[in-house]
Amino acid sequence: MKLSSKAQKIYSEIDKETTKLGDLRKFAKEIKKDHELAMELWSTGKFMPRQLAILIMDKKCLTQALIDQLDNDIQNHEFNEQNQLMDWLMANQLSKDKRLIALIESWENSPSKLQRRVFWYYQARLRWMGDTQHSNTGKLLDSIEKNLMKEEPEVQWAMNYTAGQIGKWQEEYRQRCISIGEKTKLYKDEMVAKNCTPSYLPEFIRIEVAKLNN
Structure with missing residues (x-):
């Protein structure tokens, strides 16, 4: 797609190593909603323009077919960028609309690993402020x-994180969630930076519950 002059100007300003997420949010605040411009920026195939595109998309235009197209495009990015783009799409668009939430809730067994990741990450997000009414x-x-150790790494993380949130907030399920980590040993040997919470469920839950009790 040949970019319009407006899209080309924005693209030139944001496709830089120095561009930060805060810069993208400033652009998005100025642009507001512009789905046509979003699709132009998306067509560049570049990470930062695609992140801005996600912010200015019109969620009313997001159908399963278009999401599948975006999903396929995202899978051309490197691993970390894939997860960031899909999580960004969920947080800024998909979780903001009841119709799109219904799509998310249908993705547990989607053929797309990124859509399965969104299913699980959304379940975790529903719980991470202590909402246990599910x-x-x-x-x-x-x-x-049943399925944690069979899944793709990006989906495993979201499933594990969901178990962590359940174990943190719901005492009646806590030991069950801890046992999942003890049995699978998933992330047990993971090295984390100082002051970061490990993903290994027994440690994650112990640390997070301790925070609640302080």
Whole structure:
């Protein structure tokens, strides 16, 4: 796609190593919603322009077919960029609309690993402020116990994180979540920076529960 002059100007300003997420948010605040411009920026295939595109998309235009197209495009990025783009899409667009949330909730067994990641990360986000009023918690843990070690790494992380949030906030499920980590040993040998919480479930839950009790 040949870029319009407006898209080319923005692209030239943000496709730089010095561009920060805060800079993108400033651009998005000025542009507001502009789906056509978003698709132009998306067509560049570049990471920062695509992040800005996500911020200015019109969620009313996001269908399963378009999301599948975006998903396929995202999979051309390197691993960390894939996860950042898909998580950014979820946080800024997909989780803001009841119709799109219904799509997220249908993705547990999606053929797309990135859509499966969104399913699980969304479940974690529902719980991470202490909201425990969800009827599917037991079912989610059943699925985690059965499928965690069969999944792709990006999906594993989101499933594990969901178990961590459940174990943190719901005492009745805590030991079950700890046992998942003890059994799978997933992330047990992970090295984390100082003051960062490890992903290994027994340690994650111990540290996070201790924070609640302080």
